[in-house]
Amino acid sequence: MNINIDTMNTVLNCVRDGVSFILVSIGYMKIFEKCGVQKRWAFIPVLREYHLSLCADKEKEGRTYTILSCLIYVIGIAIALLNGHDMLLALLAIPFVGIVVAQVIFEIKIYLGLIDVFGRRKRWIWLFIFLEWFTVLYWGFSKKLVPTRKVQDLKDIEGAKEFGEDITVADEGLTVNIRNRSVIDFFKRKVLLKDIHMTIPKGHMVLLLGGSGAGKTTYLNAVTGYEQADAEIKLDSEDVYKDYTSMKYDIGFVPQQDLMRGNDTVLMTLSDAATLRLPSNISFQDRMKRVEEVLEQFGLASVKNNLVEKLSGGQRKRLSIAMEFISDPTLFILDEPDSGLDGVVARNLFEKLRQIADEGKIVVVITHTPDRVIDLFDDVIVLAKDQTRTGRLAWYGPVNEAYEFFGKDSMEDILLTINQKDEGGEGKADEFVEKYADRVKENVG
């Protein structure tokens, strides 16, 4: 008799769980429909959680939420299978409790995001937590509840047309032929950059312009070989990717932040950088001579015995640049070197970079305030996000021609033109990407 009651309880529990799952799934199916997500995901555990986070515009949190849900299912199944193994069950129970707590926290974040997307009051969260199936069904079927923004499915959108051909490698200078740069991001392939071709001659100082997420850093990493793309990058006639081990010393990359040890002296910082970057057959005297030269060149000789943390913002930035310049690289790349500097100091810094370019180097600079120093640049590269959110080349060429091409009279206006509408721009990225591709085709013949 006892066995029968136990069996009945188990069956009833299963039925209850099953009905609850179906009701919740139906509710989510309708919510997904409203949000522009495929309805079938509502019935597949784990994937449902991820797509719910897309509806809630909380993709980042959704990834963790999905992983946690997956772990809960896996550990739950393991616990069911290990019935009787008390020690193992105890070991599994400890992480299980922690994961459940974390999952509840992330669930609340996702629900709050969903409530925000639907423009409702936060008090709905209580119903989502304590009466999920009812709330989800109501939100799914109620005609009054509609999302303020929908999930955009990029698969159905076509990006701007491509130039699609590699350009001829120049004997001197930097030749860039990036066909594609993509990553696998949470089981999805994401194209970050596509169809970027150019040749930058030696002695040119080039501005790299692009809105947030346009792929500026990805482009620089691909060009330097730090993150390799489906591409051919040649510095003079040397292949950067094939000879990366030796080529990396001929490419200087100055990051945005001043990444140096504050509690070391200027001289030792530069001297250590010289030991790391210069060939090992250079004598100590020659190395120190080079250090002294660079200290002079960057106006740091008077503070060479000071601790780095005691330097001013401008001095620190110059030291950061000097650390890369010590090996006299042919290609010199700087990511926002003027961030945190006032106008005069920034101008001085860019003039210094101009001098470096005039020595026959290629200097590529990202800056968010280009107009105050634009007269120092020869060329500008404009990267733009097309409709598929892929970084594309909208322009590469002389600064004056860029104004004409975009019909604007400042770099900031060019940026506004190509930025997407949801970023406050004019959303003309695709138009200019195609126009530029046509122009290059014409020139190439």
Add this chain to the structure above:
Amino acid sequence: MWGDGMRKVRLRHTGRFIQTFIYLGKLFRMFLFQNDWKVLPMSAVIAGLVSFAVGKNIFVTMEGTLMGTFALACICVWNGFFNSIQMICRERAIVKREHRSGMHISSYVAAHMIYQALLCLAQVVITINVCIFMKVKMPSESLFTAWPLVDIGITLFLITYAADMLALLISSFARTTTTAMTIMPFMLIVQLLFSGSFFNLPEQAMPFTNITVTKWGLTALCAQGNYNSLPMVSVWNNALKMKDYEVEGEKPLLEAFKMIEENDQRDAILKESGSLNQNPDFNFDRGVVVKCWIWMIIWTIIYAALAVIILEFIDMDKR
């Protein structure tokens, strides 16, 4: 000037050996300028506190030795953890930049290992001197060298160094100092709780004790202190508390104590009590101590190797 030449001739750049010395130099400068030297006086203060609290009976009685060696192992683990818990994570972005510019991770970790070894050595010397200053009785017999203090010092060093390398490992995967400092107490509790001998653990939990530095450190210290030759006082002390217990109007325990004292048999009984509670793991034997040392060295190597492997992936850090 240098650039073109470098590409055409494929010149060699600074190798791992020289790079190790570059970073060693940086670490010693940071020792001075970044106040990393503060860990030395801190170790003296901790050693002083522990000597004051549990130093009286260490290497004198079995109970005092167990408690005292546990405390000594804890000092070492604490020192080791604090030496390097923030060393890498506080400059993670710098390490990433330097790795991009040709720095070898193995050289970077090797420099840390050499620097930390010297720091741990200094802390052990300080700890032993403080213990002596606080009149803590140290073992009079040695197993390896002619000086018992050197033997004890080697064990203390290995405990500190293994803990130091564990902290370096944590520091190499923690992205921020806050994360590292959050993980540290958890690791500390694991080290203390699973030391094996001090807390009575269920049989199933005993295999986990092998992963702790405290277990091997405590075992080696007890063996070197000749734990099994020491008297056990807890039975005597507990019985003494019941000396006034009456049976049919008489106090048999008090009578027994009086008789033992009159015959000067107290020490013999304490010794006998000790001999009945010997632990073969703590035998005054070279094999026991060598086994513990080897375990600690193995863990040290594993922690350092894992730190290198983890840091090799530093380029994957997001901006």
